[in-house]
Amino acid sequence: MxxxxxxxxxxxxxxxxxxxxxxxxxxxxxxxxxxxxxxxxxxLRWDWIPEYAPLALEGLWRTIWILVVTCVLGFLLAIPLGLAQAIGPWYLSAPARIFCTVIRGTPLLLQIWLLYYGLGSLFPQIPWIRSSELWPYLRQAWPYAVLALTLSYAGYEGEVMRGAFGSVNKGQLEAANAFGMPRFTMFRRIWLPQAIRNVLPTLGGETILQLKATPLVATITVVEIYAVSSRVRSDTFIVYEPLILLAVFYMIIAGIIALLFRRFEDRVPG
Amino acid sequence: MEFFFETLGLAESAKLLSLSPPGWGGNLLRGLANSMQIAFGAFGFGLLIGLFGAYGKLYGGVVLRDLLAVYTTVIRAVPELVLILILYYVGTDLINKISEVMGYGRVEISGVVAGIWVLGVVQGAYATEVLRGAIQAVSPGQIEAARAYGMPPFMLMRRVTIPAMMSFATPGLANLWLIATKDTALLAIVGFSELTLETRQAAASTRAYFTFFLAAGALYLIVTLCSGAVFARIEKWARRGQPSLKRAGR
Structure with missing residues (x-):
């Protein structure tokens, strides 16, 4: 031992x-x-692979695309959410806290369905939306998927960033203040970088959680890699092989995310 | 009461959500009861797996430890939705094979049992890590002292390890319980009629999507907030006699 x-x-x-x-x-x-x-x-049977390979590649690409877009947008949204909760006045911090509680307290599947079916049934009743330029996009499923996943990531990350902003050493902020640094410069150069450095390991874990949330958008007809495996299953009645391959794909992507974040952590001066 | 709903313009929603049959409130509450049943079962099953897993990881042989490492890594890297499908098919196939060998023919597996099995295996991986960390945080002197007195392993676990690790494990377990309640929604995809699926059926047949999804969200939120309060009390109880965290942190 x-x-x-x-x-x-x-x-x-x-x-x-x-x-x-x-x-x-x-x-x-x-x-x-x-x-x-x-x-x-x-x-096992693998003879279905050549037929579905192009579709699977497309699905894989869509999964990664959704993951990257929602993580970036969600993180950008999480910064003001965290800041509002950490130092904001009550009329900013209270809504931010409520938003984070609601997002974290309800299942993501419910949020996705609420946005897709709810907004999707509301929009056609409003004439100016139907005549607007955005209507061709709003009729598709992916804007709702991206919106739901972005809000979900922002809700979880807002809570993380609240702790991160609070954990930055006060002396550094006071030093910047004493040098007469403008508040926004101080935020950009000192506060934000240190907060992000402190939560990099958490962010890595949360990004893997976000990857694991992406198959949920298949339930609103977005064709990503999970939806492709479901189609193989329903077309050919082969159950295990597509699921095993799918699990392997997800493990590879999760491994790549973990590796990227570890390299990132190594490069950031600690 | 009705006047109150009229003035707010919610009379329609109140009628849709009423508990007796023209309204769908009863269906939602039945779905919630199913969800809670599965969440409780899966959480308990997961705790059981987690306790054995944590002991295996800490005190087991090399092979057992590597196998448990594979289990926790794979479960935590693959989406719950994919795991649910795999475990669901594997579970039903295995049970049917066994019952055919024993000469009973195919059996119908109840949704509750399947849900508890599937979510329990997923929860077990996370619980293993939470409990392993908590057991490691117990000062080894206490466990060694109990061993030195010749306390049998099971009594040691019951009297020393579990009470001493409770305060370290409660925050992680509270998180796991919340994940369990939210993961029950995923069973909607394999067709089990828990809260989310009941909601969707009610919404689809009345076209009142916002009313029902918001109502279901409120139900989930009530569960989350209530269990948050309960776990805060449990943590306070588990921490009794220990110095306050606030002062220790400064």
Missing amino acids: GAARSAVSEKSGPMNAFRALMQPHRIVMLALLLGAVIWCAVA
Whole structure:
């Protein structure tokens, strides 16, 4: 047990990681895993892949696109939400707090359906919306998906940013103040960067959670990677193979997100 | 009361939400009861998995620890929706295979049991991590002292580890409970009639989407806020006798 624990606590370089992997029981487990993969490749049905590959690529692209857009927009919205809760007067902080509580207290699926079916049934009754330039977009599903996921990310991140703004060392802000730095410059150069640095690990986790929320938009007819797997299932009655492949895809994307955030954390001076 | 609704222009909504059959309020409350039943079951099942998982990760052999690491990593990286589908099909297939081998033929699996099984396995992965962290935060001297007195492992867990880790585990478990209540909404997609699906059916047949979705949102929010208050009390109870966090943090 002592040896195993020291192997875990060693610094994780590529050489050490390799050595940790080469313990006897891990070699046996890797061999079993390899066997399982080979069995999956041989015994299960994969002949549907060529037919659905273009659609799957399109779906994959749409998943990533939705993830990136909603995370960026949601984070931009979270900054004022966090700021309002951290230092805002009551007439700004109270609505921000209520928004975050409501978003965090109700299921995302309900929010998506409320926006899509609710707004979607309301808009056609209003003449000037139907005659406006935006109407061709508002008739599609993806604006509602993007809106719902953005608001959800903003709600969760607003709470995170509230803590982050509060955690920045007061002395630094006072020093900037003493130098006569304008308030906005102080916010841009000192407060925001330090707040973001403090919550980078949390943000990484939240981004993976956001990735795991994206398949919900398939329920409002947005064709992303999850919807493609559902279509394969209903077209060919093959149940497990598309789901296994889908899970592997999500694990790869989650791994890439974790890796990106770790590199980002390493580059930021701590 | 009716005058009050008239003046606010909510008479229509109040009629739609009334509890007796022309209104859909009864359906929503039945859905809520189903959701809560599954959330309780899944949370309990998840805690059970989490307790064994945490003990396995801390005190188990090398193979068990690696297997548990794979379990928690995979479950936490794959969307709940995908896991729900996989576990749902695997669970029903396995039970049907077993019952066919035993000569009973195909069995119909109740939605509640399937929901508890599926969400419980997902919750178990998160609970394992929460409880592992909490057990590690208990000062090892206390556990060693109990061992030195020759306390059997199960009694040690019941009398020392669990009471001492409660204060560390409660915030994480409160979070998990909230995730459990919200994840029940996902079962709507496999066709289980919990609150979200009942809401959607009511909304689709009356075309009053905003009324019903907002009402369901309010129900979820009430559950969330009430359980927040309950967990705050539990945490206060679990922390009894410990120095206040506020002063310790400064």
